[in-house]
Amino acid sequence: MQLRTKITAIFILLTGLFQVAVFVFIYHFSKSYTESEFYLRLSQRATIAAHTYLEDNEMNINIYEDIRERHLQTLPNEREAIYPVSKRTNKEDNHMDKSLPNSFFQEIFDKQYAELKQEKFYYTGLLYNDNEGDFIVILSAQDFYGEGKLENLRNILILAFFLSMIFISLLGQYHAKQALSPISKMIKKVNTIRATNLHLRIEVGAGKDELVELAHTFNNMLDRLEVSFDLQSNFINNASHELRNPLTAILVQTEIGLNKDRTIKEYHSILGGIEKEALRLDTLVNGLLKLAQMDFDKKGIVIEPIRIDETVIEIKKILDTTNPENNIYLDFNHLPEDECLLVFLGSQNLLKVALNNILENACKFSENQKVTLKILADTNNIKIIITDKGIGIPPEELKNIFEPFYRGSNALGTNGFGFGLPLAYRIIKLHSGEIRVSSQIDKGTIVKVSLPNQKKYTSF
CATH class of the missing domain: 3.30.565.10 (Histidine kinase-like ATPase, C-terminal domain)
Known part of the structure:
Protein backbone atom coordinates (compact mmCIF):
# COMPACT_ATOMS: atom_id res chain seq x y z
CA MET A 1 0.00 0.00 0.00
CA GLN A 2 1.35 3.41 -0.95
CA LEU A 3 2.03 5.93 1.78
CA ARG A 4 -0.42 8.35 0.20
CA THR A 5 -3.18 5.72 0.41
CA LYS A 6 -2.30 4.98 4.03
CA ILE A 7 -2.43 8.64 5.00
CA THR A 8 -5.77 9.09 3.23
CA ALA A 9 -7.24 5.96 4.83
CA ILE A 10 -6.12 6.98 8.32
CA PHE A 11 -7.44 10.50 7.78
CA ILE A 12 -10.83 9.19 6.64
CA LEU A 13 -10.99 6.63 9.47
CA LEU A 14 -10.21 9.12 12.22
CA THR A 15 -12.55 11.75 10.81
CA GLY A 16 -15.29 9.15 10.32
CA LEU A 17 -14.95 7.91 13.91
CA PHE A 18 -15.10 11.46 15.20
CA GLN A 19 -18.20 12.21 13.15
CA VAL A 20 -19.91 9.02 14.30
CA ALA A 21 -19.22 9.96 17.92
CA VAL A 22 -20.60 13.48 17.39
CA PHE A 23 -23.69 12.26 15.51
CA VAL A 24 -24.44 9.58 18.14
CA PHE A 25 -24.09 12.25 20.82
CA ILE A 26 -26.51 14.56 18.98
CA TYR A 27 -29.06 11.82 18.35
CA HIS A 28 -28.87 10.48 21.92
CA PHE A 29 -29.51 13.85 23.53
CA SER A 30 -32.18 14.76 20.97
CA LYS A 31 -33.97 11.53 21.80
CA SER A 32 -33.63 12.14 25.55
CA TYR A 33 -34.98 15.67 25.16
CA THR A 34 -37.91 14.53 22.99
CA GLU A 35 -38.89 11.82 25.47
CA SER A 36 -38.55 14.17 28.44
CA GLU A 37 -40.70 16.75 26.68
CA PHE A 38 -43.39 14.17 25.91
CA TYR A 39 -43.37 12.81 29.47
CA LEU A 40 -43.82 16.39 30.69
CA ARG A 41 -46.87 16.81 28.47
CA LEU A 42 -48.28 13.54 29.73
CA SER A 43 -47.71 14.47 33.39
CA GLN A 44 -49.36 17.85 32.89
CA ARG A 45 -52.40 16.27 31.27
CA ALA A 46 -52.55 13.62 34.01
CA THR A 47 -52.52 16.34 36.68
CA ILE A 48 -55.30 18.27 34.92
CA ALA A 49 -57.33 15.09 34.47
CA ALA A 50 -56.96 14.25 38.18
CA HIS A 51 -58.13 17.68 39.26
CA THR A 52 -61.03 17.55 36.85
CA TYR A 53 -62.43 14.07 37.42
CA LEU A 54 -61.76 13.68 41.11
CA GLU A 55 -63.36 16.93 42.15
CA ASP A 56 -66.82 15.46 41.29
CA ASN A 57 -67.81 18.59 39.49
CA GLU A 58 -69.72 18.32 36.24
CA MET A 59 -68.72 21.79 35.25
CA ASN A 60 -65.02 20.98 35.68
CA ILE A 61 -65.36 17.94 33.46
CA ASN A 62 -67.10 19.90 30.77
CA ILE A 63 -64.49 22.68 30.96
CA TYR A 64 -61.63 20.13 30.74
CA GLU A 65 -63.21 18.43 27.74
CA ASP A 66 -63.67 21.79 26.06
CA ILE A 67 -60.08 22.86 26.77
CA ARG A 68 -58.71 19.56 25.51
CA GLU A 69 -60.67 19.76 22.29
CA ARG A 70 -59.81 23.40 21.60
CA HIS A 71 -56.36 23.92 23.04
CA LEU A 72 -54.92 20.60 24.15
CA GLN A 73 -54.76 18.56 20.99
CA THR A 74 -55.56 14.94 21.70
CA LEU A 75 -52.42 12.86 21.70
CA PRO A 76 -52.27 9.78 19.48
CA ASN A 77 -53.99 6.82 21.17
CA GLU A 78 -54.33 8.82 24.36
CA ARG A 79 -55.82 6.91 27.26
CA GLU A 80 -56.63 7.91 30.79
CA ALA A 81 -57.15 5.63 33.76
CA ILE A 82 -57.90 6.42 37.41
CA TYR A 83 -57.65 3.69 40.04
CA PRO A 84 -58.73 4.08 43.63
CA VAL A 85 -56.27 2.49 46.03
CA SER A 86 -57.01 1.59 49.61
CA LYS A 87 -53.80 -0.32 50.29
CA ARG A 88 -50.43 -0.64 48.67
CA THR A 89 -50.41 -4.24 47.79
CA ASN A 90 -50.50 -5.57 44.24
CA LYS A 91 -52.39 -4.33 41.23
CA GLU A 92 -54.76 -7.33 41.08
CA ASP A 93 -56.43 -6.32 44.34
CA ASN A 94 -57.13 -2.84 42.96
CA HIS A 95 -58.28 -3.89 39.48
CA MET A 96 -55.33 -2.08 37.83
CA ASP A 97 -53.99 -2.56 34.32
CA LYS A 98 -52.33 -5.96 34.38
CA SER A 99 -50.20 -5.17 31.30
CA LEU A 100 -48.08 -2.76 33.33
CA PRO A 101 -45.29 -4.10 35.57
CA ASN A 102 -45.54 -4.06 39.35
CA SER A 103 -42.39 -1.97 39.53
CA PHE A 104 -44.21 0.89 37.79
CA PHE A 105 -46.95 0.99 40.45
CA GLN A 106 -44.44 0.50 43.23
CA GLU A 107 -42.52 3.55 42.01
CA ILE A 108 -45.75 5.56 42.02
CA PHE A 109 -46.34 4.58 45.64
CA ASP A 110 -42.73 5.36 46.59
CA LYS A 111 -42.18 8.59 44.67
CA GLN A 112 -45.79 9.62 43.90
CA TYR A 113 -44.77 9.79 40.21
CA ALA A 114 -43.40 7.34 37.65
CA GLU A 115 -42.62 7.13 33.95
CA LEU A 116 -42.60 4.08 31.70
CA LYS A 117 -42.14 3.27 28.03
CA GLN A 118 -43.57 -0.03 26.89
CA GLU A 119 -43.27 -0.87 23.22
CA LYS A 120 -44.41 2.35 21.47
CA PHE A 121 -46.51 3.70 24.36
CA TYR A 122 -45.39 6.21 26.95
CA TYR A 123 -46.96 6.06 30.43
CA THR A 124 -47.01 8.54 33.27
CA GLY A 125 -48.53 7.76 36.61
CA LEU A 126 -49.09 9.89 39.68
CA LEU A 127 -50.55 9.33 43.14
CA TYR A 128 -53.35 11.78 43.83
CA ASN A 129 -54.55 12.39 47.37
CA ASP A 130 -58.21 13.33 47.72
CA ASN A 131 -60.73 13.69 50.54
CA GLU A 132 -62.27 10.45 49.43
CA GLY A 133 -58.96 8.55 49.46
CA ASP A 134 -55.89 7.89 47.31
CA PHE A 135 -56.02 7.47 43.56
CA ILE A 136 -53.52 6.50 40.89
CA VAL A 137 -53.91 8.48 37.69
CA ILE A 138 -52.31 6.93 34.61
CA LEU A 139 -52.17 8.65 31.26
CA SER A 140 -50.67 6.99 28.18
CA ALA A 141 -50.18 7.91 24.52
CA GLN A 142 -47.92 7.46 21.51
CA ASP A 143 -45.49 10.16 20.37
CA PHE A 144 -45.82 9.97 16.60
CA TYR A 145 -44.59 13.54 16.19
CA GLY A 146 -41.49 13.05 18.34
CA GLU A 147 -40.67 9.73 16.68
CA GLY A 148 -41.07 11.39 13.30
CA LYS A 149 -38.63 14.14 14.30
CA LEU A 150 -36.10 11.59 15.56
CA GLU A 151 -36.42 9.51 12.40
CA ASN A 152 -35.95 12.62 10.29
CA LEU A 153 -32.92 13.62 12.37
CA ARG A 154 -31.48 10.10 12.07
CA ASN A 155 -31.87 10.14 8.27
CA ILE A 156 -30.28 13.57 8.04
CA LEU A 157 -27.32 12.48 10.16
CA ILE A 158 -26.80 9.30 8.11
CA LEU A 159 -26.99 11.23 4.84
CA ALA A 160 -24.65 13.91 6.21
CA PHE A 161 -22.20 11.20 7.30
CA PHE A 162 -21.97 9.53 3.89
CA LEU A 163 -21.79 12.85 2.01
CA SER A 164 -19.08 14.10 4.38
CA MET A 165 -17.15 10.83 3.93
CA ILE A 166 -17.13 11.35 0.17
CA PHE A 167 -15.97 14.93 0.61
CA ILE A 168 -13.38 13.97 3.22
CA SER A 169 -12.10 11.17 0.97
CA LEU A 170 -11.50 13.61 -1.88
CA LEU A 171 -10.03 16.18 0.48
CA GLY A 172 -7.81 13.54 2.10
CA GLN A 173 -6.44 12.35 -1.24
CA TYR A 174 -5.69 15.91 -2.28
CA HIS A 175 -4.06 16.73 1.05
CA ALA A 176 -1.96 13.53 0.99
CA LYS A 177 -0.87 14.26 -2.58
CA GLN A 178 0.16 17.80 -1.65
CA ALA A 179 1.92 16.67 1.53
CA LEU A 180 3.89 13.93 -0.26
CA SER A 181 4.61 15.92 -3.41
CA PRO A 182 8.07 17.04 -2.16
CA ILE A 183 8.93 13.42 -1.37
CA SER A 184 7.87 12.35 -4.88
CA LYS A 185 10.13 15.04 -6.32
CA MET A 186 13.00 13.82 -4.12
CA ILE A 187 12.47 10.24 -5.30
CA LYS A 188 12.53 11.30 -8.96
CA LYS A 189 15.67 13.35 -8.37
CA VAL A 190 17.45 10.59 -6.46
CA ASN A 191 16.58 8.06 -9.18
CA THR A 192 18.45 10.23 -11.70
CA ILE A 193 21.67 10.25 -9.64
CA ARG A 194 24.28 7.76 -10.75
CA ALA A 195 27.96 7.19 -10.11
CA THR A 196 28.71 9.47 -13.06
CA ASN A 197 26.76 12.47 -11.71
CA LEU A 198 27.22 12.33 -7.94
CA HIS A 199 27.62 16.11 -7.95
CA LEU A 200 23.83 16.51 -8.29
CA ARG A 201 21.91 17.47 -5.17
CA ILE A 202 18.28 17.58 -4.01
CA GLU A 203 16.67 21.00 -3.82
CA VAL A 204 16.18 22.11 -0.23
CA GLY A 205 13.18 24.25 0.67
CA ALA A 206 13.20 27.33 2.84
CA GLY A 207 11.19 25.81 5.70
CA LYS A 208 12.34 23.95 8.79
CA ASP A 209 10.08 20.90 8.65
CA GLU A 210 10.96 17.19 8.44
CA LEU A 211 11.04 17.23 4.63
CA VAL A 212 13.74 19.90 4.63
CA GLU A 213 15.66 17.84 7.16
CA LEU A 214 15.22 14.78 4.92
CA ALA A 215 16.57 16.72 1.92
CA HIS A 216 19.59 17.83 3.97
CA THR A 217 20.14 14.21 5.05
CA PHE A 218 20.05 13.00 1.43
CA ASN A 219 22.48 15.72 0.35
CA ASN A 220 24.85 14.90 3.22
CA MET A 221 24.72 11.25 2.22
CA LEU A 222 25.48 12.21 -1.39
CA ASP A 223 28.40 14.33 -0.15
CA ARG A 224 29.81 11.30 1.66
CA LEU A 225 29.24 9.06 -1.37
CA GLU A 226 30.94 11.54 -3.67
CA VAL A 227 33.91 11.78 -1.33
CA SER A 228 34.02 7.98 -1.04
CA PHE A 229 33.99 7.55 -4.82
CA ASP A 230 36.69 10.17 -5.20
CA LEU A 231 38.78 8.51 -2.49
CA GLN A 232 38.32 5.12 -4.09
CA SER A 233 39.31 6.45 -7.49
CA ASN A 234 42.35 8.23 -6.05
CA PHE A 235 43.20 5.16 -3.97
CA ILE A 236 43.26 2.91 -7.03
CA ASN A 237 45.29 5.41 -9.05
CA ASN A 238 47.76 6.00 -6.22
CA ALA A 239 48.03 2.30 -5.37
CA SER A 240 48.70 1.44 -9.01
CA HIS A 241 51.31 4.16 -9.23
CA GLU A 242 53.05 3.19 -5.97
CA LEU A 243 53.05 -0.52 -6.88
CA ARG A 244 54.31 0.13 -10.38
CA ASN A 245 57.38 2.09 -9.26
CA PRO A 246 59.14 -0.67 -7.22
CA LEU A 247 58.07 -3.34 -9.71
CA THR A 248 59.51 -1.30 -12.57
CA ALA A 249 62.72 -0.74 -10.63
CA ILE A 250 63.03 -4.48 -9.90
CA LEU A 251 62.41 -5.44 -13.52
CA VAL A 252 64.90 -2.86 -14.82
CA GLN A 253 67.66 -3.95 -12.45
CA THR A 254 66.94 -7.63 -13.17
CA GLU A 255 67.17 -6.94 -16.89
CA ILE A 256 70.45 -5.10 -16.38
CA GLY A 257 71.84 -8.00 -14.39
CA LEU A 258 70.83 -10.54 -17.05
CA ASN A 259 71.96 -8.45 -19.98
CA LYS A 260 75.58 -9.56 -19.70
CA ASP A 261 78.05 -11.14 -17.34
CA ARG A 262 79.07 -8.87 -14.51
CA THR A 263 81.43 -8.90 -11.60
CA ILE A 264 80.41 -10.18 -8.20
CA LYS A 265 80.46 -6.63 -6.84
CA GLU A 266 78.14 -5.46 -9.61
CA TYR A 267 75.76 -8.39 -8.92
CA HIS A 268 75.80 -7.50 -5.24
CA SER A 269 74.93 -3.92 -6.09
CA ILE A 270 72.08 -5.01 -8.40
CA LEU A 271 70.73 -7.47 -5.83
CA GLY A 272 70.97 -4.78 -3.15
CA GLY A 273 68.84 -2.47 -5.29
CA ILE A 274 66.35 -5.26 -5.94
CA GLU A 275 66.19 -6.02 -2.21
CA LYS A 276 65.56 -2.36 -1.42
CA GLU A 277 62.70 -2.13 -3.89
CA ALA A 278 61.32 -5.51 -2.75
CA LEU A 279 61.31 -4.33 0.87
CA ARG A 280 59.56 -1.17 -0.24
CA LEU A 281 57.05 -3.26 -2.14
CA ASP A 282 56.56 -5.54 0.89
CA THR A 283 55.88 -2.53 3.14
CA LEU A 284 53.44 -1.15 0.61
CA VAL A 285 51.54 -4.46 0.25
CA ASN A 286 51.38 -4.97 4.02
CA GLY A 287 49.97 -1.47 4.42
CA LEU A 288 47.34 -2.16 1.77
CA LEU A 289 46.41 -5.42 3.48
CA LYS A 290 45.99 -3.67 6.85
CA LEU A 291 43.80 -1.02 5.26
CA ALA A 292 41.72 -3.69 3.57
CA GLN A 293 41.39 -5.57 6.86
CA MET A 294 39.82 -2.50 8.45
CA ASP A 295 37.08 -2.52 5.81
CA PHE A 296 35.99 -6.05 6.74
CA ASP A 297 33.50 -6.76 9.49
CA LYS A 298 34.51 -7.22 13.12
CA LYS A 299 34.51 -11.01 13.10
CA GLY A 300 37.68 -12.57 14.38
CA ILE A 301 38.78 -9.48 16.34
CA VAL A 302 39.53 -10.29 19.97
CA ILE A 303 37.64 -7.91 22.27
Missing part, protein backbone atom coordinates in the same frame (compact mmCIF):
# COMPACT_ATOMS: atom_id res chain seq x y z
CA GLU A 304 39.03 -7.45 25.75
CA PRO A 305 39.23 -4.84 28.50
CA ILE A 306 42.12 -2.48 27.79
CA ARG A 307 43.72 -0.12 30.28
CA ILE A 308 44.89 2.82 28.24
CA ASP A 309 47.84 3.94 30.42
CA GLU A 310 49.36 0.46 30.42
CA THR A 311 48.89 0.19 26.64
CA VAL A 312 50.63 3.55 26.10
CA ILE A 313 53.59 2.45 28.22
CA GLU A 314 53.95 -0.72 26.09
CA ILE A 315 53.89 1.36 22.89
CA LYS A 316 56.57 3.64 24.31
CA LYS A 317 58.80 0.60 24.99
CA ILE A 318 58.34 -0.59 21.39
CA LEU A 319 59.24 2.84 20.01
CA ASP A 320 62.29 3.00 22.28
CA THR A 321 63.48 -0.15 20.50
CA THR A 322 62.60 0.84 16.92
CA ASN A 323 63.53 4.51 17.32
CA PRO A 324 65.93 4.99 20.25
CA GLU A 325 66.26 8.68 19.45
CA ASN A 326 62.60 9.43 20.11
CA ASN A 327 61.77 12.12 22.65
CA ILE A 328 58.29 11.00 23.75
CA TYR A 329 57.05 12.27 27.13
CA LEU A 330 54.11 10.51 28.81
CA ASP A 331 52.04 12.98 30.84
CA PHE A 332 50.10 11.03 33.50
CA ASN A 333 49.47 14.02 35.76
CA HIS A 334 45.79 14.17 34.92
CA LEU A 335 44.80 10.54 35.40
CA PRO A 336 41.51 10.06 37.31
CA GLU A 337 41.43 8.55 40.79
CA ASP A 338 38.98 5.90 39.63
CA GLU A 339 41.06 3.40 37.65
CA CYS A 340 37.92 2.00 35.99
CA LEU A 341 37.65 5.21 33.97
CA LEU A 342 40.87 4.21 32.15
CA VAL A 343 39.45 0.90 30.92
CA PHE A 344 37.56 0.38 27.67
CA LEU A 345 36.66 -2.60 25.46
CA GLY A 346 38.47 -3.23 22.20
CA SER A 347 41.30 -4.91 20.37
CA GLN A 348 44.60 -4.18 22.07
CA ASN A 349 46.68 -5.17 19.03
CA LEU A 350 44.77 -2.86 16.71
CA LEU A 351 44.85 0.01 19.18
CA LYS A 352 48.63 -0.38 19.51
CA VAL A 353 48.95 -0.13 15.72
CA ALA A 354 46.85 3.07 15.66
CA LEU A 355 48.66 4.89 18.49
CA ASN A 356 52.05 3.65 17.28
CA ASN A 357 51.40 5.11 13.82
CA ILE A 358 50.40 8.47 15.30
CA LEU A 359 53.45 8.61 17.58
CA GLU A 360 55.79 7.51 14.76
CA ASN A 361 54.48 10.33 12.55
CA ALA A 362 54.90 12.82 15.40
CA CYS A 363 58.53 11.76 15.91
CA LYS A 364 59.29 11.54 12.19
CA PHE A 365 57.87 14.93 11.17
CA SER A 366 59.30 16.74 14.20
CA GLU A 367 62.75 15.18 13.71
CA ASN A 368 62.59 13.57 17.15
CA GLN A 369 61.80 16.76 19.01
CA LYS A 370 59.69 16.54 22.16
CA VAL A 371 56.36 14.74 21.69
CA THR A 372 53.89 14.86 24.59
CA LEU A 373 51.18 12.26 25.15
CA LYS A 374 48.54 13.28 27.72
CA ILE A 375 45.67 11.09 28.99
CA LEU A 376 42.37 12.47 30.30
CA ALA A 377 39.31 10.48 31.37
CA ASP A 378 35.80 11.09 32.68
CA THR A 379 32.64 9.04 33.07
CA ASN A 380 32.03 9.01 29.31
CA ASN A 381 35.28 9.06 27.37
CA ILE A 382 39.00 8.47 27.47
CA LYS A 383 40.97 11.19 25.69
CA ILE A 384 44.50 10.83 24.35
CA ILE A 385 46.17 14.08 23.27
CA ILE A 386 49.43 13.85 21.30
CA THR A 387 51.32 17.10 20.70
CA ASP A 388 54.47 17.58 18.63
CA LYS A 389 56.57 20.51 17.44
CA GLY A 390 57.08 19.36 13.86
CA ILE A 391 56.63 20.85 10.44
CA GLY A 392 52.86 20.95 10.73
CA ILE A 393 50.18 20.41 8.09
CA PRO A 394 48.86 23.13 5.76
CA PRO A 395 45.30 24.07 6.89
CA GLU A 396 43.80 23.48 3.45
CA GLU A 397 45.20 19.94 3.43
CA LEU A 398 43.83 18.78 6.81
CA LYS A 399 40.68 17.40 5.19
CA ASN A 400 42.76 14.95 3.11
CA ILE A 401 45.07 13.51 5.76
CA PHE A 402 42.94 10.38 6.35
CA GLU A 403 43.00 9.49 2.66
CA PRO A 404 45.32 6.55 1.83
CA PHE A 405 48.54 7.54 0.02
CA TYR A 406 47.95 11.21 0.72
CA ARG A 407 51.01 13.12 1.91
CA GLY A 408 51.25 16.77 2.76
CA SER A 409 52.91 19.09 0.30
CA ASN A 410 55.63 19.91 2.87
CA ALA A 411 56.30 16.21 3.67
CA LEU A 412 57.14 14.83 0.24
CA GLY A 413 60.83 14.55 1.12
CA THR A 414 60.13 12.30 4.11
CA ASN A 415 60.00 8.52 3.75
CA GLY A 416 56.56 6.92 3.87
CA PHE A 417 53.52 5.95 1.82
CA GLY A 418 50.71 7.79 3.61
CA PHE A 419 49.27 4.75 5.41
CA GLY A 420 49.77 5.73 9.05
CA LEU A 421 46.91 8.16 9.72
CA PRO A 422 44.35 6.46 7.42
CA LEU A 423 44.97 3.16 9.22
CA ALA A 424 44.78 4.82 12.65
CA TYR A 425 41.56 6.58 11.61
CA ARG A 426 39.89 3.29 10.64
CA ILE A 427 40.97 1.58 13.86
CA ILE A 428 39.68 4.43 16.04
CA LYS A 429 36.35 4.44 14.15
CA LEU A 430 36.16 0.67 14.57
CA HIS A 431 36.27 1.28 18.34
CA SER A 432 33.42 3.86 18.08
CA GLY A 433 35.90 6.62 18.81
CA GLU A 434 36.87 9.93 17.22
CA ILE A 435 40.15 11.37 16.01
CA ARG A 436 40.70 15.07 15.36
CA VAL A 437 43.79 16.82 14.06
CA SER A 438 44.73 20.49 14.34
CA SER A 439 48.01 21.89 13.03
CA GLN A 440 50.01 24.99 12.25
CA ILE A 441 52.87 25.22 9.79
CA ASP A 442 56.28 25.04 11.52
CA LYS A 443 54.61 25.08 14.96
CA GLY A 444 53.44 21.52 15.29
CA THR A 445 50.41 19.25 15.27
CA ILE A 446 47.89 18.16 17.91
CA VAL A 447 46.10 14.84 17.53
CA LYS A 448 43.12 14.22 19.85
CA VAL A 449 41.78 10.67 20.14
CA SER A 450 38.55 10.03 22.05
CA LEU A 451 37.42 6.52 23.02
CA PRO A 452 34.32 5.48 25.00
CA ASN A 453 35.32 3.99 28.33
CA GLN A 454 33.95 0.75 29.74
CA LYS A 455 31.14 2.41 31.72
CA LYS A 456 29.69 3.98 28.59
CA TYR A 457 30.71 1.45 25.96
CA THR A 458 28.05 -1.28 25.65
CA SER A 459 28.71 -2.87 22.24
CA PHE A 460 31.58 -3.28 19.84
